[in-house]
Amino acid sequence: MNDAHGDEVHAYTIRLELVDEPGELLRALGPIANNGGNLLSIFHERGNLTPRGHIPVEVDLEATPERFDDIVEALRDAGVNVIQAGAEQYSEELTVIIVGQLVQTDLSDTLSAIQDGTDASVTDVSLSAPEGTENGASARLRLATQSGETETVLSAVRSVAGEKDLRVIEPLTGGGEA
Amino acid sequence: MRLAIVGAGAVGRSVADLAGGYGHTVTALADSGSAAVDADGIDVAAALERKREDGQVGTAAPEDALDGEYDALVEATPTTLGDAQPGFGHVRTALERDRHVVLANKGPVAERYDEVRELEAESAGGVRFEAAVGGAIPVLSTVEDFGPNNIVAARGVLNGTANFVLTRMAAEGLDYEHVLAEAQDMGVAEADPSFDVEGTDAALKCVILANVLAQGERTYRLEDAEVEGITDVPGSALELAHEDGRTVRLVGEVSGDGVRVGPRLVSEHGDLAVGGTTNIVQLETDHAGRLNLSGRGAGGPETATAVLSDVGRLPEL
Numbered sequence: 418m419n420d421a422h423g424d425e426v427h428a429y430t431i432r433l434e435l436v437d438e439p440g441e442l443l444r445a446l447g448p449i450a451n452n453g454g455n456l457l458s459i460f461h462e463r464g465n466l467t468p469r470g471h472i473p474v475e476v477d478l479e480a481t482p483e484r485f486d487d488i489v490e491a492l493r494d495a496g497v498n499v500i501q502a503g504a505e506q507y508s509e510e511l512t513v514i515i516v517g518q519l520v521q522t523d524l525s526d527t528l529s530a531i532q533d534g535t536d537a538s539v540t541d542v543s544l545s546a547p548e549g550t551e552n553g554a555s556a557r558l559r560l561a562t563q564s565g566e567t568e569t570v571l572s573a574v575r576s577v578a579g580e581k582d583l584r585v586i587e588p589l590t591g592g593g594e595a
Numbered sequence: 596m597r598l599a600i601v602g603a604g605a606v607g608r609s610v611a612d613l614a615g616g617y618g619h620t621v622t623a624l625a626d627s628g629s630a631a632v633d634a635d636g637i638d639v640a641a642a643l644e645r646k647r648e649d650g651q652v653g654t655a656a657p658e659d660a661l662d663g664e665y666d667a668l669v670e671a672t673p674t675t676l677g678d679a680q681p682g683f684g685h686v687r688t689a690l691e692r693d694r695h696v697v698l699a700n701k702g703p704v705a706e707r708y709d710e711v712r713e714l715e716a717e718s719a720g721g722v723r724f725e726a727a728v729g730g731a732i733p734v735l736s737t738v739e740d741f742g743p744n745n746i747v748a749a750r751g752v753l754n755g756t757a758n759f760v761l762t763r764m765a766a767e768g769l770d771y772e773h774v775l776a777e778a779q780d781m782g783v784a785e786a787d788p789s790f791d792v793e794g795t796d797a798a799l800k801c802v803i804l805a806n807v808l809a810q811g812e813r814t815y816r817l818e819d820a821e822v823e824g825i826t827d828v829p830g831s832a833l834e835l836a837h838e839d840g841r842t843v844r845l846v847g848e849v850s851g852d853g854v855r856v857g858p859r860l861v862s863e864h865g866d867l868a869v870g871g872t873t874n875i876v877q878l879e880t881d882h883a884g885r886l887n888l889s890g891r892g893a894g895g896p897e898t899a900t901a902v903l904s905d906v907g908r909l910p911e912l
Binding site: 514543545553556587 | 848
């Protein structure tokens with residue numbers, strides 16, 4: 418989970434998703450305190466929803482690497498959904514739409530090629546071909562990638578799509594989307 | 596100020612029509628085959644009437660307009676690519692005569708920006724081209740006010756026809772061909788819509804913006820832009836985008852990496868998801884965050900407004 422060693426205390430950020438119910442926040446913080454984590458701050462983004470319709474919560478804490486691993490494990494054991502933990506985090510989500518002869522050019526091979534060429538993982542795929550796949554189709558891909566890797570991932574998607582003569586409708590990056 | 600207007604399309608005619616209200620005198624109006632010229636001011640209404648009736652604005656030769664009396668030449672001939680002629684020649688003529696030039700024509704500043712600036716440096720006249728980017732929206736004057744140094748990037752939706760087509764496709768679940776035919780019936784798209792839907796028009800505007808932001812350190816031309824249009828965007832792509840709270844817009848981006856135009860996923864309720872023929876430009880500033888400028892990006896009176904704002908910014912010769 419991380420490459421730090423020893424008893425030295427490090428700062429960590431954990432992103433959780435909570436169901437919007439009373440007591441959920443407390444239930445999520447219990448495993449942190451019980452495993453020797455020192456809470457630094459809690460950012461409870463009420464009013465903001467994750468793609469699954471839950472509330473994102475960002476927790477900053479201090480712990481030794483060993484204890485941090487215990488904390489993440491305890492959270493998961495308690496049924497709390499941990500989106501990111503520590504340094505190895507899939508911190509950015511990226512949505513692209515690819516268009517063209519998706520089925521004929523082997524969609525699953527396309528997805529594998531995208532994952533193999535980058536650190537990204539395809540977390541969701543929706544396919545639409547209202548006029549039958551022989552007339553071309555569109556697929557929406559959700560990719561999880563590490564912070565700062567967005568441009569690398571997009572360029573990999575472009576090159577995989579280019580080889581199969583597929584079009585890519587990219588999200589706006591750089592400066593973010595309005 | 597005395598204005599000679601070259602080009603009697605929707606923009607040129609509107610400039611002629613509105614100039615009096617701004618306190619200017621039109622000393623010449625030329626179309627491709629004729630001109631009305633009078634150093635004391637032409638009868639604009641009569642010239643526009645002749646244009647409607649006979650297809651000609653007057654009895655003089657078009658060159659007479661360029662050689663006549665004026666303080667500023669309004670260049671509103673159709674945008675051409677490559678050598679940007681005859682627009683570029685008109686700019687040269689006016690600047691060599693130490694007159695000002697106000698462009699609505701994108702060609703000269705998109706394809707030969709460095710040459711236009713060199714001619715300007717040798718001339719007592721100046722060159723302005725607010726109308727070439729985003730119609731009525733004050734994009735270039737805002738850049739000028741902020742100072743190009745303080746703007747790190749720009750992006751925007753700069754073609755109303757393409758935006759209308761994408762908006763209707765998303766709203767009605769129709770395919771590109773259906774919506775394009777509707778747009779042509781409504782006069783929103785031209786009989787040959789390729790300039791708009793293939794991204795060329797948006798790219799030219801982005802190239803001009805890139806030239807202004809680069810401040811002479813680099814000159815961009817259309818060929819430097821990476822351009823993709825919307826002709827291959829199927830209805831199913833818009834549907835998938837919608838399911839995810841997004842939509843597709845033909846977005847032009849200008850940054851240190853260059854100029855890029857293509858269909859992009861944007862948040863359905865975000866600033867860039869303007870509807871219909873509306874245009875928007877976002878400027879990323881160094882010290883003041885993001886600036887959104889939106890409004891009508893095309894049309895005769897709209898574009899003429901930008902031309903006349905430019906005329907108002909010109910110093911007396």
